[in-house]
Amino acid sequence: MSAALEATKIERAPAPAAPLQPGRTRRTFAPFSWLWWTIGMLYLGLPLYGTFVFSLQKTRGTLSFAAYTSALSEPLFLRTFLFSNIMAFSTIIVSLMLVVPTAYWVQLRAPKWRPAVEFISLMPFVIPAIVLVFGLIKTYSRPLQLLGITIIPPLTNSTMTTNVLLVAAYTVLSLPYMYRSVDNGLRAMDVRTLTEAAQSLGAGWPTILFRVIFPNLRSALLSGSLLTFAIVVGELTLASFLNRPAFGPYLALIGNHQTYEPAALAIVTFGLTWLAMILINVATGGKKGATVTGVR
Amino acid sequence: MAFLNLISVSKIYPNALQPAVIDFNLNVEAGEFVSFLGPSGCGKTTTLRMVAGFETPSAGKVLMDGKDITNIRPNQREIGMVFQSYALFPNMSVADNIGFGLKVGGKPVAEIKERVREMLALIKLEELGARYPFQLSGGQQQRVALARALAIRPKLLLLDEPLSALDAKIRVSLRTEIREIQQRLGITTIYVTHDQEEALSLSDRVVVMNNARIEQVGAPFEIYNFPATRFVASFVGTLNTLTAEVVDPATGLLSVHGQPIHAVAPLQEQAGAQVALALRPELLKISTERQGQNGDGDDASENTLKGVIETITFLGSIVRIDVRVGDSVVKLDEFNNPHLKLPKRGDAVTITFGREACLVLDRAARAALPA
Ligand SMILES: Nc1ncnc2c1ncn2[C@@H]1O[C@H](COP(=O)(O)OP(=O)(O)O)[C@@H](O)[C@H]1O
Ligand SMILES: [Mg+2]
Numbered sequence: 001m002s003a004a005l006e007a008t009k010i011e012r013a014p015a016p017a018a019p020l021q022p023g024r025t026r027r028t029f030a031p032f033s034w035l036w037w038t039i040g041m042l043y044l045g046l047p048l049y050g051t052f053v054f055s056l057q058k059t060r061g062t063l064s065f066a067a068y069t070s071a072l073s074e075p076l077f078l079r080t081f082l083f084s085n086i087m088a089f090s091t092i093i094v095s096l097m098l099v100v101p102t103a104y105w106v107q108l109r110a111p112k113w114r115p116a117v118e119f120i121s122l123m124p125f126v127i128p129a130i131v132l133v134f135g136l137i138k139t140y141s142r143p144l145q146l147l148g149i150t151i152i153p154p155l156t157n158s159t160m161t162t163n164v165l166l167v168a169a170y171t172v173l174s175l176p177y178m179y180r181s182v183d184n185g186l187r188a189m190d191v192r193t194l195t196e197a198a199q200s201l202g203a204g205w206p207t208i209l210f211r212v213i214f215p216n217l218r219s220a221l222l223s224g225s226l227l228t229f230a231i232v233v234g235e236l237t238l239a240s241f242l243n244r245p246a247f248g249p250y251l252a253l254i255g256n257h258q259t260y261e262p263a264a265l266a267i268v269t270f271g272l273t274w275l276a277m278i279l280i281n282v283a284t285g286g287k288k289g290a291t292v293t294g295v296r
Numbered sequence: 297m298a299f300l301n302l303i304s305v306s307k308i309y310p311n312a313l314q315p316a317v318i319d320f321n322l323n324v325e326a327g328e329f330v331s332f333l334g335p336s337g338c339g340k341t342t343t344l345r346m347v348a349g350f351e352t353p354s355a356g357k358v359l360m361d362g363k364d365i366t367n368i369r370p371n372q373r374e375i376g377m378v379f380q381s382y383a384l385f386p387n388m389s390v391a392d393n394i395g396f397g398l399k400v401g402g403k404p405v406a407e408i409k410e411r412v413r414e415m416l417a418l419i420k421l422e423e424l425g426a427r428y429p430f431q432l433s434g435g436q437q438q439r440v441a442l443a444r445a446l447a448i449r450p451k452l453l454l455l456d457e458p459l460s461a462l463d464a465k466i467r468v469s470l471r472t473e474i475r476e477i478q479q480r481l482g483i484t485t486i487y488v489t490h491d492q493e494e495a496l497s498l499s500d501r502v503v504v505m506n507n508a509r510i511e512q513v514g515a516p517f518e519i520y521n522f523p524a525t526r527f528v529a530s531f532v533g534t535l536n537t538l539t540a541e542v543v544d545p546a547t548g549l550l551s552v553h554g555q556p557i558h559a560v561a562p563l564q565e566q567a568g569a570q571v572a573l574a575l576r577p578e579l580l581k582i583s584t585e586r587q588g589q590n591g592d593g594d595d596a597s598e599n600t601l602k603g604v605i606e607t608i609t610f611l612g613s614i615v616r617i618d619v620r621v622g623d624s625v626v627k628l629d630e631f632n633n634p635h636l637k638l639p640k641r642g643d644a645v646t647i648t649f650g651r652e653a654c655l656v657l658d659r660a661a662r663a664a665l666p667a
Contacts, residue, residue, distance in 0.1 A: 189386065190381060193381055196350055196370070196377070196383070197441075197444075198400075199349075200375060200376060200377040201376075201396055201400060201445075201448060202374075203396075203397075204371055211396075212385055216385070216386055216387050
């Protein structure tokens with residue numbers, strides 16, 4: 001259990017560093033900055049290091065990757081990990097489709113709605129996951145009716161629809177992170193003027209979104225997506241109460257029954273998150289200048 | 297028929313206390329360079345944005361080339377726009393920025409390439425096509441923005457305070473460049489600025505605006521020399537303002553620190569009223585006390601004011617002289633020449649000027665004066 005929690009914590013740690021800004025002149029650190037930087041690095045790095053060393057000690061007396069071999073060869077690991085990844089990517093797509101147009105519209109045309117949208121986006125911090133999941137089960141395990149007509153059939157009856165429900169719930173959970181990232185990205189780039197510049201050059205909405213807005217939101221979308229990924233892959237409560245074979249519950253399970261494997265898995269997922277981050281960065285063309293959020 | 301017609305255009309923003317633009321009428325000829333000049337908040341940008349299509353007029357119509365474009369979407373108008381903040385796409389190279397409009401318009405790659413090259417030559421940045429906007433100076437960015445707007449061969453070019461974010465030196469050189477490019481291409485242009493020097497030096501015609509309305513439309517020479525309203529008189533040019541007291545409204549007689557001054561026309565104010573008297577520096581002549589006695593000062597059409605030299609500033613082609621008259625300072629300009637005999641600080645002098653140099657400003661116009 002504790003290993004599972006630790007794993008999620010570690011996974012979240014790297015994400016805030018995502019909006020890298022190459023091309024900026026590196027600032028010289030004052031002595032105190034160095035001190036805080038070192039303390040911060042130790043705070044983040046030591047548990048990771050400790051977990052790593054611990055994970056190597058499965059074979060008594062020697063350091064080996066035995067725990068890794070055993071953990072990774074477990075079929076349940078692959079199944080749950082794959083399942084959670086699919087959930088994570090679905091969530092990212094749904095969340096992006098929901099949040100980007102909303103934040104864009106708020107910024108462009110309805111700034112007075114900003115407080116309301118921000119408030120809604122923060123709801124997951126106020127409502128605990130356990131409350132959310134019981135609310136969802138209570139609402140969607142029965143047909144949802146309006147004026148006697150069924151609008152939504154019971155969702156918890158089949159795995160497919162339960163997965164849909166899970167993705168929807170994950171989207172809600174990731175809302176604060178996704179909305180913040182996207183909103184920050186939009187604020188940094190003078191959306192309104194860029195939109196108008198594109199319009200005056202003849203561009204319609206799809207062109208504006210896909211050639212101007214999205215590319216300049218790259219690092220914001222990236223960090224929002226990574227945070228979402230980290231949350232979903234490590235999530236425990238929703239998945240276990242909706243009884244889906246996700247990675248979070250699996251980690252919790254082996255945390256109760258095994259000693260070294262959970263540590264190994266924590267390290268593996270941490271590494272995979274970093275790998276995903278690098279891959280996305282490369283795939284979306286992390287070339288000169290284009291990485292910056294849009295301002296100099 | 298003019299190329300662009302704004303017919304009784306008004307704009308009231310929702311929830312706004314006052315209209316942003318009221319009954320704006322203007323005809324712009326093809327190839328003409330027209331400036332909107334006025335203080336901040338007077339409605340210049342709003343008017344420009346209605347031409348561009350980013351705002352819909354609350355009333356009135358916009359015609360371009362005889363066609364009603366009032367409700368046409370901005371991306372269908374073929375109007376180029378340059379913004380104060382440059383608004384280059386940060387994710388695209390200079391060449392891609394310039395080619396954006398052509399790419400959107402589905403032009404063949406070879407044609408886009410050729411046009412981009414042409415545009416880079418036009419703004420004299422041939423070497424910088426591969427750079428990204430953040431690698432350029434402000435002046436270079438704004439030139440790229442201009443090239444980007446022109447690349448699509450727009451029917452109309454709109455510029456909203458394009459030079460305001462730049463420093464003074466670049467502002468002047470880029471101003472000249474904009475005018476040259478505009479004349480070479482013969483493109484109809486509307487230029488928004490709050491800087492009278494920019495408006496006067498660039499434009500074929502200037503539209504002076506105040507409080508959501510047009511005050512005057514005219515060539516720079518007309519606007520400067522024959523301001524139609526007191527606001528225009530006070531907003532355009534460098535003015536000396538002196539407090540004067542009305543002595544005889546019927547003959548236009550005023551008193552400035554006890555010295556009689558004749559205005560060119562009768563006054564509306566009552567005798568004894570305090571008014572502001574505005575004098576253009578370049579319409580004032582100066583003579584020392586001795587010179588003042590040789591007779592031409594007695595010319596009945598000339599006004600005189602006695603004062604004391606306070607400072608003399610050498611500005612190159614002109615020399616600016618500050619003369620203290622009572623509790624005010626009157627600035628006047630002399631053209632520099634090697635034979636110029638300049639008075640010294642502390643000399644008693646007489647300032648001479650014709651009656652037509654006297655502009656009597658009302659309270660509203662005084663309020664609009666820069667402090
Ligand atoms: N989007 C808007 N909503 C409400 N009022 C606006 C908006 N844009 C401008 N205004 C108001 O309209 C008036 C004219 O503004 P603007 O056209 O920007 O002036 P200028 O460009 O001459 O400085 C100002 O009083 C301004 O506050
Ligand atoms: Mg403006």
